[in-house]
Amino acid sequence: MNNFIFQNPVKIIFGRGQTAQISAEIPKGARLMITCGGGSIRKNGVYDEVTAALKGVDYIEFWGIEPNPSYETLMKAVEVARGERVDFLLAVGGGSVVDGTKFISVAIPFEGDPWDMIKRKIKPTAAVPLGCVLTLPATGSEMNGGAVITRRKTKEKLALHSPLIFPRFSVLDPQHTYSLPPKQVANGIADAFIHVTEQYLTFPAQAAIQDRFAESILCALIEEGPKTLANPTDYDSRANLVWSATMALNGLIGCGVPQDWATHMIGHEMTAFFGLDHGQTLVIVLPGLLWVQRDSKRQKLIQYAKRVWNIDGGDEDALIKQAIDKTRTFFESLGLSTHLSELGVTEDIFETAITRFQSRNMLPMGDSKDLDADKIREILRLAR
Amino acid sequence: MNNFIFQNPVKIIFGRGQTAQISAEIPKGARLMITCGGGSIRKNGVYDEVTAALKGVDYIEFWGIEPNPSYETLMKAVEVARGERVDFLLAVGGGSVVDGTKFISVAIPFEGDPWDMIKRKIKPTAAVPLGCVLTLPATGSEMNGGAVITRRKTKEKLALHSPLIFPRFSVLDPQHTYSLPPKQVANGIADAFIHVTEQYLTFPAQAAIQDRFAESILCALIEEGPKTLANPTDYDSRANLVWSATMALNGLIGCGVPQDWATHMIGHEMTAFFGLDHGQTLVIVLPGLLWVQRDSKRQKLIQYAKRVWNIDGGDEDALIKQAIDKTRTFFESLGLSTHLSELGVTEDIFETAITRFQSRNMLPMGDSKDLDADKIREILRLAR
Numbered sequence: 001m002n003n004f005i006f007q008n009p010v011k012i013i014f015g016r017g018q019t020a021q022i023s024a025e026i027p028k029g030a031r032l033m034i035t036c037g038g039g040s041i042r043k044n045g046v047y048d049e050v051t052a053a054l055k056g057v058d059y060i061e062f063w064g065i066e067p068n069p070s071y072e073t074l075m076k077a078v079e080v081a082r083g084e085r086v087d088f089l090l091a092v093g094g095g096s097v098v099d100g101t102k103f104i105s106v107a108i109p110f111e112g113d114p115w116d117m118i119k120r121k122i123k124p125t126a127a128v129p130l131g132c133v134l135t136l137p138a139t140g141s142e143m144n145g146g147a148v149i150t151r152r153k154t155k156e157k158l159a160l161h162s163p164l165i166f167p168r169f170s171v172l173d174p175q176h177t178y179s180l181p182p183k184q185v186a187n188g189i190a191d192a193f194i195h196v197t198e199q200y201l202t203f204p205a206q207a208a209i210q211d212r213f214a215e216s217i218l219c220a221l222i223e224e225g226p227k228t229l230a231n232p233t234d235y236d237s238r239a240n241l242v243w244s245a246t247m248a249l250n251g252l253i254g255c256g257v258p259q260d261w262a263t264h265m266i267g268h269e270m271t272a273f274f275g276l277d278h279g280q281t282l283v284i285v286l287p288g289l290l291w292v293q294r295d296s297k298r299q300k301l302i303q304y305a306k307r308v309w310n311i312d313g314g315d316e317d318a319l320i321k322q323a324i325d326k327t328r329t330f331f332e333s334l335g336l337s338t339h340l341s342e343l344g345v346t347e348d349i350f351e352t353a354i355t356r357f358q359s360r361n362m363l364p365m366g367d368s369k370d371l372d373a374d375k376i377r378e379i380l381r382l383a384r
Numbered sequence: 385m386n387n388f389i390f391q392n393p394v395k396i397i398f399g400r401g402q403t404a405q406i407s408a409e410i411p412k413g414a415r416l417m418i419t420c421g422g423g424s425i426r427k428n429g430v431y432d433e434v435t436a437a438l439k440g441v442d443y444i445e446f447w448g449i450e451p452n453p454s455y456e457t458l459m460k461a462v463e464v465a466r467g468e469r470v471d472f473l474l475a476v477g478g479g480s481v482v483d484g485t486k487f488i489s490v491a492i493p494f495e496g497d498p499w500d501m502i503k504r505k506i507k508p509t510a511a512v513p514l515g516c517v518l519t520l521p522a523t524g525s526e527m528n529g530g531a532v533i534t535r536r537k538t539k540e541k542l543a544l545h546s547p548l549i550f551p552r553f554s555v556l557d558p559q560h561t562y563s564l565p566p567k568q569v570a571n572g573i574a575d576a577f578i579h580v581t582e583q584y585l586t587f588p589a590q591a592a593i594q595d596r597f598a599e600s601i602l603c604a605l606i607e608e609g610p611k612t613l614a615n616p617t618d619y620d621s622r623a624n625l626v627w628s629a630t631m632a633l634n635g636l637i638g639c640g641v642p643q644d645w646a647t648h649m650i651g652h653e654m655t656a657f658f659g660l661d662h663g664q665t666l667v668i669v670l671p672g673l674l675w676v677q678r679d680s681k682r683q684k685l686i687q688y689a690k691r692v693w694n695i696d697g698g699d700e701d702a703l704i705k706q707a708i709d710k711t712r713t714f715f716e717s718l719g720l721s722t723h724l725s726e727l728g729v730t731e732d733i734f735e736t737a738i739t740r741f742q743s744r745n746m747l748p749m750g751d752s753k754d755l756d757a758d759k760i761r762e763i764l765r766l767a768r
Contacts, residue, residue: 001398001399001619001620001623001624001627002399003398003399003400003401003402004396004398004399005395005396005397005398006395006396006398007393007394007395007396008392008393009391009392009393010391011389011390011391012388012389012390012391012639013389014387014388014389014390014639014640015385015386015387015388015640016387017387018387206620206621206623206624207623207624207627208604208607208608208624208627208628209600209601209604209624209627209628209631210627212599212600212601212603212604213597213600215596215600216593216596216597216599216600217593217596219596220592220593220596223592224592235385236385236590237590239385239590239591239640240385240590240591240592240593243385243591243592243593243594243639243640244592244593247593255396255398255627256398256399256623256627
């Protein structure tokens with residue numbers, strides 16, 4: 001096990017009706033800005049629940065944070081927040097709203113162009129505190145210090161990390177997610193699943209708890225994912241999906257183990273150029289990536305086959321192939337496509353992505369630093 | 385899944401040589417008191433490592449916090465700390481030193497008799513912050529807001545809970561535990577194991593992640609426990625034990641599920657009256673308790689048999705008996721006794737404990753509130 005530091009101060013307020021508690025979490029006298037997406041929270045009652053809970057609190061609203069939240073939109077929110085002297089933010093929405101609000105929180109006090117915190121990795125030193133009422137189980141943003149922001153003009157989708165952007169609290173009421181379209185639920189299941197594999201399907205680090213916790217989340221998603229898609233208002237299976245997605249990316253399973261994230265890096269390029277849903281892109285990339293990486297990931301892939309899919313015996317490559325096939329079949333059973341061709345992605349993405357990775361000095365990538373341009377080409381060919 | 389609130393702000397600094405980082409975690413200009421046990425840290429080098437890391441920091445030392453830390457000893461530390469205007473505490477030792485230091489931290493600013501925070505459940509409202517350098521994997525105290533304190537005069541062993549007593553940071557260097565006697569390691573494995581069963585072997589709450597994480601810790605302890613006893617300086621298996629013990633009682637697996645704690649309540653009485661090691665008492669109580677409770681815990685016991693011990697089929701009671709037998713055999717394989725008679729505990733403890741529980745209105749106890757005096761008698765008879 002590698003040395004590690006772990007600290008996650010987010011207060012999770014989980015369960016039915018917990019939104020009613022939020023005003024106790026916001027400092028008295030705060031000048032609050034609620035940040036929202038396109039309006040689904042008006043239809044499903046979450047907006048009414050939040051505003052009822054905020055009776056007596058002074059707040060303004062910012063609407064229109066889009067999926068894959070854009071620097072362009074977020075800077076408008078920053079301008080409003082600065083003008084209104086906002087000193088607390090409440091993100092009400094899915095991972096995109098939460099990620100976007102995290103960017104707003106460090107951009108408000110930032111001197112200079114806030115994009116530099118992402119592009120030039122200049123560390124934020126101050127932040128307006130934020131809370132969150134989550135409506136979509138997927139990204140884990142509700143309990144971590146990361147955010148992914150897209151710059152439309154340059155078609156860049158890049159990450160920001162800072163302990164300053166941990167939410168102070170996150171309300172996770174599984175009922176808030178009942179009205180999501182099945183495709184978004186499926187994307188969320190896939191996103192959480194692949195957050196786990198990025199931290200688990202690497203090379204062995206003799207980390208028993210981290211491995212078993214990772215396998216726990218994968219097994220829970222395999223078991224509960226189809227149940228909650230079939231019966232979206234079954235509280236327990238939806239609650240299990242919500243908590244799985246949070247646990248998949250709150251730092252815990254990544255303690256002291258190698259991490260990969262190549263599936264995400266390749267997926268981000270497809271979103272940036274073709275606007276594909278994030279979860280969808282991961283599902284396309286992962287099966288091919290695992291096959292191309294079957295040597296460097298061999299031991300963990302065999303462990304995955306045995307412990308997650310309960311398959312054993314036979315030749316190692318056959319076992320690995322079976323585990324990958326089961327993974328792909330699982331994604332397809334959720335209604336997701338695992339082929340680029342079905343989604344209108346053209347093959348020029350192959351060279352476009354590779355050229356970008358090269359220009360950003362990102363190659364070779366992956367946990368074993370052996371994913372070079374040729375291997376990425378091979379992964380993408382397998383995803384055709 | 386039940387509603388829950390989870391927040392655990394402890395900064396874990398895990399791994400080889402991490403003690404070197406502590407001075408960065410202690411506020412500049414702090415008036416520090418290091419709290420220690422009986423002196424083992426002088427022999428195993430931990431004391432030297434800590435004091436080397438504290439070069440330039442102003443500190444005093446308090447020695448002599450005993451196993452099952454006593455109110456009587458701790459109040460001496462409180463007196464010293466008040467006199468010296470201590471404003472940061474650093475516990476260097478095992479769970480007893482950490483628990484004792486937590487009590488000291490809230491006792492220093494408490495007006496009145498600090499024992500009232502325990503006996504009369506008066507909530508602490510202020511605390512001197514504390515950090516921890518752990519030397520024994522067992523109690524989980526390094527990452528939670530609980531402490532168990534013994535009052536020698538009245539032979540009472542009781543718990544204190546407060547978010548104020550979360551350590552600000554805990555250094556977990558598995559190497560610090562290499563020199564522990566095998567019996568203490570075995571007790572620690574047992575303690576962590578039974579922290580998990582208290583939160584897992586209850587009645588079903590449809591909490592997929594919590595169940596699987598609990599099973600993960602149990603499996604890790606079953607796999608790594610014997611390895612680390614056989615080879616105490618094998619870094620990875622010791623690191624896995626340390627992280628398992630921390631995860632067993634940091635609040636995570638207890639989120640939104642019923643909890644029991646009857647094994648602990650009964651065990652505490654044996655420690656209070658016969659001075660038995662904490663882990664040792666739990667191991668004596670658990671097998672009988674599970675058998676006596678086999679109806680209310682039936683579904684989880686069957687799940688435990690299947691997922692933790694990989695046994696299946698046959699009549700339910702037979703399956704449960706097999707799982708309990710395997711549990712007992714596991715404890716015995718660690719070198720622990722599972723019978724009262726082998727430890728010189730006389731049977732008058734049966735009625736003494738029951739009378740105490742009755743006088744404290746603790747009966748019936750357990751997750752299903754069905755452990756009455758008769759059942760406790762039966763559990764203790766099974767432990768003879």
